[in-house]
Amino acid sequence: MGKLNVAIMGATGMVGQQYIRLLEKHPWFEISILMGKRSAGKKFGDAxxxxxxxxxxxxxxxxxxxxxEPEKQAADLFFSCLPSEVAREVEGKFAQKYPVVSDTSAYRMESDVPIIIPELNSEHIKIIERQKRERGWKGFIVTGPNCTTTGLAVALKPLDEAYNVRKVFVTTMQAVSGAGYPGVPSLLIIDNVIPYIKDEEEKVARETRKILGKFQNGIIVENDMMVAASCNRVPVIDGHLESVYIETEKKVNVEEAKSILRDFKGVPQELKLPSAPEKPILVREENDRPQPRRDRDSGSVPGMSVVVGRVRKGLDEYSLQFTVLSHNTIRGAAGNAILTAELLYRMEYIK
Ligand SMILES: NC(=O)c1ccc[n+]([C@@H]2O[C@H](COP(=O)([O-])OP(=O)(O)OC[C@H]3O[C@@H](n4cnc5c(N)ncnc54)[C@H](OP(=O)(O)O)[C@@H]3O)[C@@H](O)[C@H]2O)c1
Incomplete structure (x- = not known):
């Protein structure tokens, strides 16, 4: 089998650089086109x-x-990591003819566009049949979540299945690479914490409910758990750390919750997709883990496992507290999108 030709829109950015790295030795995909604006016309290495x-x-x-140039460029698959304002027009144009897997927020909340974390909601992929039919597209758009939503949603999925999560309170400590390049000026972030990230708290709440929703009668029915997020930017390069408190309908047992998290697996693990980590969730027992610098690259596919630690009782038996770490540009963007593309390929939506 020959490899599929893939294009990267936004190749020089923080997420684009991860695509370049992760696709270097990919068994199924080969980079054929790199796209940008300021860097156009220059060699990638110079730009x-x-x-x-x-x-x-x-x-x-x-x-x-x-x-x-959507009218001129062709590939088997387009990855998009453009700024969202640019992505809206461009992704729609490419999707008229080709599959687009996007890290941007441009189409995430459209009712016929799924937000995919392959271990969590692969069944949502079916919605692209409606998307293609109703929009008259030969291709389609599948999105990945905001990087802050990803780790939270992965940890919540097995806990929701076991205990029915009703409320989520999350406080984030987000890495600077989450803001793109050049991102937050060093004089604003070194020796500091910024307690606000534009639109982030709303995205975390909305996207989590959609990702953890059910695909029923051709539509995605959102999960009705309530999510309150407080988002902070901290002087860490990669890896979003999140302190989470959940309230549940069923009684929670801490040791049982840890083994539920540890044992969680999804379709990518069953299919042994090339970018699937053996364990989507790693649970640490030490009091002072996970830490971004030490744990963001752990697991069998570095950066693809979400690391959970400090799992402990909440205020009563219907609650739980824990800390989540996920690599924002890998599991939170390029790595998750590549895993999604692998799944789409195995499901024959990409040929
Ligand atoms: N960073 C993260 O952790 C993360 C995680 C999940 C999702 N996302 C989303 O992924 C997208 C990219 O994020 P990022 O952090 O990689 O941003 P970034 O570092 O600012 O990179 C943006 C890229 O887009 C290109 N670009 C900008 N304007 C363009 C235009 N008009 N036409 C063509 N290319 C253009 C830039 O190339 P030139 O310099 O050549 O113009 C650059 O390669 C954003 O939508 C972001 O919200 C980011």
Whole structure:
């Protein structure tokens, strides 16, 4: 089998750089087009401010970045990590002909567009049949969540199935790479915490309810759990840490909750997809874990496992407290999108 040609829209950004790294040796996908605006016309290696600790692959460094021209560009699959305002028009144009897997918020909350975390809600993918039919598209758009939603939703899924989660209170400590490049000026974030991230708290609440909703009679019925988020930017490079308190309908046993989290698996693990971590959730027992620097790359596929720690009793037997860590540009963006594309390929939505 030949590899599928994939294009990356927004290749030089914080998420784009993760795509370049994660796709370098991918068994099914090969990078064919890199796209950008300011970097268009330059070799990727000259245009990019590479943030990772080792160089970009030498083959990719030589690729000349193109401007986005939906009428002229063709690929088997388009990954989009553009700013949302740009993504709205561009993703829709490509989806007329091609599959688009997007990290942006442009289409996330449209009723015929799924927000996919493959271990959680692969059945939502079916909604793209309606999307294609009603919009008259040959291709489609599938999105991934906001990076802050991802870790929270992964940890909530098995707990909701076991205990029926009614309320969620989450306080985040979010890495600077979540704001894109160049992101938050160093003079504002070093030695500081910024207790506000525009639109983030609303996104976490809305997206969590949609992702954890059920696919019934051709529509996604949102989960009715209530979510209150307080989002903070902290001087960490990668990895969003979240302190979570949940209230449940059923009584919670702390040890049982830990093993439910530990044992959680989904369709990607059953199908042994190339980017699927053996364990979507890792549970730490130490009092001082997870920590972004030490735990963001843990697991069998670095950056793809969500790490949960400090699992403990809440105020009564119908509550639980814990801390969640997820790598925002890998599980929260490029890695999750690549895993989604692998699933779409195995389900024959991408050919
Ligand atoms: N960072 C995260 O942790 C994260 C997680 C989940 C989702 N997201 C979402 O993913 C998207 C990308 O985030 P990011 O952090 O990677 O942002 P970023 O670092 O600012 O990168 C943006 C990219 O988009 C390109 N771009 C900007 N305007 C363009 C235009 N008009 N036409 C073509 N290309 C254009 C830029 O290329 P040039 O410089 O060449 O113009 C750059 O490659 C955003 O929608 C964000 O909300 C980010």
């Amino acid at each position: 990019v401010e590479w943030v990772g600790s080792y160089d970009p692959p030498s083959k990719v460094k030589e690729v000349v970045v193109s401007e986005i």
